Amino acid sequence: MPDAFREKPPSGGEGGIGDGPDIAGLAPPASIDDDSKDDLPDLSPAEFCQQYGLEDVICNLLVKHRFDPIGSLLDVKESTLKSLGFKIGHIAELRWAMKKVILAKYGTMPVRNGEAKYVPEIIGGIGGAGGFGGHTGGRGGTGRAAQIEMEDLFRFRDIRGGIGGVGGAGPVPGVAGLSEAAALAATGAAIAQEGPNISGGEGGAGGSGVLGGSGGLGKAARILAWQVAFFNKIGGGIGGAGGSGLIDGGSGGDGEGNKFPKLLWSIDNETRNWLLPTKLQDFKIRPDLRQLLEEQGFHSVGSLFEAYDTDLLEAQHDPNQQSLFKEGDVSVLTGALRKFVKEQKRKRKENRHFSL
Known part of the structure; x- marks a missing residue:
């Protein structure tokens, strides 16, 4: 040799x-049957973002890519949104807000199981x-x-x-x-x-x-x-x-x-309906973890109820992401969301008691 x-x-x-x-990426931010889609209010991106507290960066992306009226988000794949520059946090914010729109109209999620x-x-x-x-x-x-x-x-x-x-x-x-x-x-x-x-x-x-x-x-x-x-x-x-x-x-x-x-923490539609908008600044988590979430486009606690564990861990492969989520961060967020819901239920119960 x-x-x-x-x-x-x-x-x-x-x-x-x-x-x-x-297969997961083929789903839109929210899924309902076609007849229900047609009866949703024709919100513009500006109206939608203002009403549901979405950040300017999300509104600008919606305007740039002409998702107007906002119901058009029900017919776009999440993988397409990623390719258009929406971060994982932006998509989670859209999941949360679109489901709030649907619940405000119907009180439930009219999903077709096919x-x-x-x-x-x-x-x-x-x-x-x-x-x-x-x-x-x-x-x-x-x-x-x-x-x-x-x-x-x-x-x-x-x-x-x-x-x-x-x-x-x-x-x-x-x-x-x-x-x-x-x-x-x-x-x-x-x-x-x-x-x-x-x-x-x-x-x-x-x-x-x-x-x-x-x-x-x-x-x-x-x-x-x-x-x-x-x-x-x-x-x-x-x-x-x-x-x-x-x-x-x-x-x-x-x-x-x-x-x-797997969702970080799953809630039912009734809980989703009454949960008040809460910014990440008011969420009891470590400052470094809050910064990681904001870098990925998360700005509200609601969006974390629409985030999957793999959403965060796969962000490690983003070449533009310098700071990385760890397995422990996912567990910390799960526990924090569980406590958040429990605390919100307690406050809601107390407010009902005082209002009687």
Whole structure:
């Protein structure tokens, strides 16, 4: 082997990431049936923002992108709003305000469930097969299990863990490394095609070289918990197969398991109706945490009732975000919102008592 190879053997390229479908991002800030949409008041962005206490930056974005009248927000995907420059906090503010508009008109949320009728089977991710190696076969990728909260277990009829990828073959005469398709067939894990099924992305295979390239990550789909009933079967991502190598085979890519975004704290429509507008300045949280929220476009406590845990944690991947949310921040906000609702209920009860 040439000396240059000994120092740094040429390697096959890594397989690309297979992105999973973003079902959550297809939803608008609020969902109601079409007939109810047509009867909502035709508020302009200025009227809407003034009435519901939205910041100027949100109003300017609504005007810039011509969401006038404001009911047009019920027909736009949240993923589109993100691409137009709305931050996660801005979108949470819009969720809160649009639901207040709907409740003011109807007193309830006239939601059409459509085909939400399934109790699906869920399967974790599938790791990619390790590549063939002239010296050492590549490691099979990790098949990660879905992460499901205890209170959401009733939504599924069958929950299966992830499936690890098959290890790549070593230097055995006449034996090649398993291809990704063969690895899937060996596991028997392919998702059945009957009914509305959904799977994550499929990572690309690693390239061949003196050292095989690693298979790409297969990302899981992004689905909200209430959306699972639209699917008969839900599968995780599929990691790409590792590339074959003259020395070492490449590692198989990991297959992500599904995660289901969870609201920081969930409230019912009755509570939503009577909660008074409250700015973050009057919310009992640490100043540094308040600053993080404001950087992401949150300005009212109401918007935090429309924020998902993953909204905050995924902000870590924003290249323009210098300060990052941590897992502990999410738990702190959950506890603070719970206490906030309890305190508001106590004050409301006292005011009713004194008014009698």
